[in-house]
Amino acid sequence: MIEVPMSDRHGARRAAGAAPLAWVLACLAGSAAAGTAGVQRDLVFEQVSPLAHPERVLERMTSPLAGAAMRERLHAARARGDADPWPALDLANERFELFVPDGTPPEPGFGLVVFVPPWEAQGLPAEWLRVLQRHGLAAVTATRSGNAQDVGIRRVPLALHAVENVRRRLRIDPGRVYAAGFSGGSRVALRLAVGWPDVFRGALLNAGSDPLGRAEVPLPGPVLFDRLERTSRLVYVSGTRDAPALAADRASLRSAAELCMSGAEAFTIRGGRHEPAGAQAVARALRALEAPPDDAATGEACRERRSRRIAREAQAIAALVDAGDRAGAARELVELDRRWSGLAGAISRELDMHIDGSTAHAAAAD
Structure with missing residues (x-):
């Protein structure tokens, strides 16, 4: 500095x-x-x-899975006629x-x-x-x-x-x-x-x-x-x-x-x-x-390493799903979602569907 x-x-x-x-x-x-x-x-x-x-702010202020869980909570509160939690x-x-x-x-x-x-x-x-x-x-x-x-x-x-x-x-x-x-x-x-x-x-x-x-x-x-x-x-x-x-x-x-x-x-x-x-x-x-x-040119090499890391982490979660360890897969997916958020959004949503769609709730619980 x-x-x-x-x-x-x-x-x-x-x-x-x-x-x-x-x-x-x-x-x-x-x-x-x-x-x-x-x-x-x-x-x-x-x-x-x-x-x-509010919906557009929520989309950019949360990771994909945490945002999905929060939207469910907001829609449920509005459907019940509660005071709007995000006016x-x-x-x-x-x-x-x-x-x-x-x-x-x-x-x-x-x-x-x-x-x-x-x-x-x-x-x-x-x-x-x-x-x-x-x-x-x-x-x-x-x-x-x-x-x-x-x-x-x-x-x-x-x-x-x-x-x-x-x-x-x-x-x-x-x-x-x-x-x-x-x-x-x-x-x-x-x-x-x-x-x-x-x-x-x-x-x-x-x-x-x-x-x-x-x-x-x-x-x-x-x-x-x-x-x-x-x-x-x-x-x-x-x-x-x-x-x-x-x-x-x-x-x-x-x-x-x-x-x-x-x-x-x-x-x-x-x-x-x-x-x-x-x-x-x-x-x-x-x-x-x-x-x-x-x-500089090193930026592209760094981006390639980052992409490979996201892919490796996603493959490890998919292996847990294939092995029947859905709880372990859910925990790792929460971490993937928190660490990479929108960068891994498509992968996170795809894996979440294979786990059973409940991971978004776990991501938002913390």
Whole structure:
């Protein structure tokens, strides 16, 4: 990991829940009209993103078998007339904050950073704004999308709705749309980048991450994963005095390397604690985020090894089925589903049918 010195970090330390906007707002604030430069608060968005529909979010946030079991539970609850356990958001009740850079949008448009906070109030980190301005990046964040909120029901859908609505207000370059977050919000940003590589070209992960290919960050299907590993960037930024975040970053980076993702890198902020990155670190992270992935010839060899490993694990499960050990096959299939998620989706579903279709319930039970 490369270190960034503390010389350009914010002067006063902020706790995760502290109000993040300060004097920068006075310098950058403009009117609330759509497309006006500056910070616009308490915006109400009206356009519903089809990607944020509960069924579509569920599909991308779970492994295939766990998702099938959860859908069965949801449909059963709705059939009984129970309160919907995964309701769609009513955007009329939600509020957003939007930062628009000053000046004419470049061709083919501004970039966009969707920031997921750990706090509940509106607020983009103040020191990030002038860096976003220099990079021609707009930014959006939602109220009540912090750590206290459900990831699938609120935090992810709010981010997807935000992208849809900002695209309708501003000219946005689809190749420069990124997720970002701090602390618990960074972990959600990682899920957005991995689960929706057709929306986000990468993520700026500030002091929060998880291993890829686990329940927290399941992998998408082969088509989306191919796009993720070939075109997306994941940039990890944590302070040298934030031991838990550093350990999480290392585990996440290892998992990305094992999955043949060439576009993941990390650097540290010398002396940094668990707090939002300052302007110098954010600027470096954005430069890394916007660099093209280096998918060298070794990437194809890695992908071939990964495919052979999935095939070997599937063959071992099939052998257990043939030997009459359905319980053992079910246990191994649950692990296959958790480890490879969408990458092994077709194989997992086929094996599940041979076992008797009950494995999905076992996968969701944990």
